[in-house]
Amino acid sequence: MSVVVFAEQWEGKFKKTTFEAVSYGRRVADMLGVPTVAVVIGSLDEDAAQLATYGANKVVHFNASSLNSFDSSAFASALKEVAVSEEAQTVILSGTSNGKSVVPSLAIQWGAAPITNVAALPDSVDPMTVKRGAFSSKGFVTYTAHEQKTVLSFIPNAIGVAEFPGEAIVEEGSGAAEARVQVKGVDRATGSVPLPEAELVVSGGRGLKGPENWGMIEELAELLGAGTACSKPVSDMHWRPHSEHVGQTGIAINPNLYIAVGISGAIQHLAGVSNSKVIVVINSDAEAPFFKAADYGVVGDAFSVLPQLTEAVKRFKQG
Ligand SMILES: Cc1cc2nc3c(=O)[nH]c(=O)nc-3n(C[C@H](O)[C@H](O)[C@H](O)COP(=O)(O)OP(=O)(O)OC[C@H]3O[C@@H](n4cnc5c(N)ncnc54)[C@H](O)[C@@H]3O)c2cc1C
Known part of the structure; x- marks a missing residue:
């Protein structure tokens, strides 16, 4: 059993909300009494083991060059592989643009209940009961999943980053589907904060x-x-x-x-x-x-x- 977290990186570097996702995952894992497994997809310029600082007990790194471009279905399949091999109950993602597009694909591939726009730690993990923003964030609703397996994506910056003592082992991931799209070029806005x-x-x-x-x-x-x-x-x-x-x-x-x-x-x-x-x-x-x-x-x-x-x-x- 474990909680699996999508540790998103962008151009080889972790985003701040990745640390938030890992620490959120760790807090959920502590509620379940299981380890936290972070999943990194694509080549990385940073040390994957640093995710231990935010609560990861293990990091699985899919480093195949075919996964260097974002593809929601292929990324979902990598996360599903880890969720299956770790017998996970929950997969956590930050609700970034990429995170949001992985959630439905992962929920279908893994056969789990997706809960998006999560705004707080779960009230309960068995069954998974959690508060989420609704009506364009004008209100909150509390969802209870009727599936044992859940995929949670939270509102970035809604939870906060927490640090935990400990170290993480890093393993190589395998078995993810090939990406079916190829990025030919990128036009980016320059000179301003994204x-x-x-x-x-x-x-x-x-x-x-x-x-x-x-x-x-x-x-x-x-x-x-x-x-x-x-x-x-x-x-x-x-x-x-x-x-x-x-x-x-x-x-x-x-x-x-x-x-x-x-x-x-x-x-x-x-x-x-x-x-x-x-x-x-x-x-x-x-x-x-x-x-x-x-x-x-x-x-x-x-x-x-x-x-x-x-x-x-x-x-x-x-x-
Ligand atoms: C389906 C749908 C989707 C939409 N999606 C979006 C969306 O995603 N985002 C969005 O922004 N809108 C969206 N809109 C449009 C939205 O309804 C409003 O029309 C829009 O947000 C108004 O933009 P505004 O406040 O810049 O302009 P205005 O409504 O014209 O307001 C301008 C404001 O500036 C103030 N003002 C004027 N002069 C000054 C001054 N000198 N100093 C200080 N204040 C001044 C005025 O008092 C006024 O409050 C959507 C509409 C629809 C129907």
């Missing part, structure tokens, strides 16, 4: 009037080391690239701080940002719906408030 992983995000809406005013957003984001985001109309009007569009039809993010400037706070926008730990809203309309979801709000003109905020951050950073 939005899905950003811990701080500065975001602009139609209240900023036009793309020529985005320098204010970018200056504050650069000072804070934050990612930049926008509302849907802003990307629809090509003021900003679609890769920055957050919300129900865009990217869902979970940063520690989300600063929304000139965004009304429509329900479709909130669907993608309401998991942020702290929300700051700057809007000239005191009745803007976003203020209801805000931890801090400034009623004022973005063209006056934002430069003042940027100056205040500069002064703070200069000590």
Whole structure:
């Protein structure tokens, strides 16, 4: 028996949420009284054994060159191989883009009950009972699985990283299906913090009037080391690239701080940002719906408030 964790890596390096996944898996494994087995797929520039720090007792590394490109079905088959050989009861994944696309394939291949969008540690592991975000994260529901085998994917940054003493053995994995897609090339956004992983995000809406005013957003984001985001109309009007569009039809993010400037706070926008730990809203309309979801709000003109905020951050950073 064991708990198996997908230890996702990107270009040979572990993501922060991988450590969160392993430590979540370890906490579930402790509830079950079984070991934690982390599964790494693709070539790695880092030491796989470091996953012991986050609770892995064993790491299985699939290093075949055919698995260097992401393929949800092949990755699911690697995880299934380990789940079967370790007689696992649960497989844990972080709800990243890749994690989300592996879950259904793994659940089918392994014959398990999938529970996505998990927001907390299980209330019980037998049967698996766990709280998950629902209705575009406007509420929570508690699911109980009727299958013994479960696949859980959690909301990145919702659980937190924990460290555990101990060491892990690293074994080579085998038996995964060949990838059926081949990546021919990658176009990447450069010069900014990748939005899905950003811990701080500065975001602009139609209240900023036009793309020529985005320098204010970018200056504050650069000072804070934050990612930049926008509302849907802003990307629809090509003021900003679609890769920055957050919300129900865009990217869902979970940063520690989300600063929304000139965004009304429509329900479709909130669907993608309401998991942020702290929300700051700057809007000239005191009745803007976003203020209801805000931890801090400034009623004022973005063209006056934002430069003042940027100056205040500069002064703070200069000590
Ligand atoms: C099926 C569907 C899916 C959708 N998916 C998404 C989605 O994923 N993401 C998304 O964002 N939207 C989505 N939308 C659109 C959503 O309903 C809203 O229309 C959109 O979020 C509004 O964008 P906005 O807040 O930038 O613009 P607006 O609604 O025009 O709001 C602009 C805000 O700026 C404020 N403002 C104006 N001037 C200033 C100033 N000088 N200083 C400060 N504040 C100022 C105004 O008071 C206002 O609150 C979706 C809609 C549908 C129907």
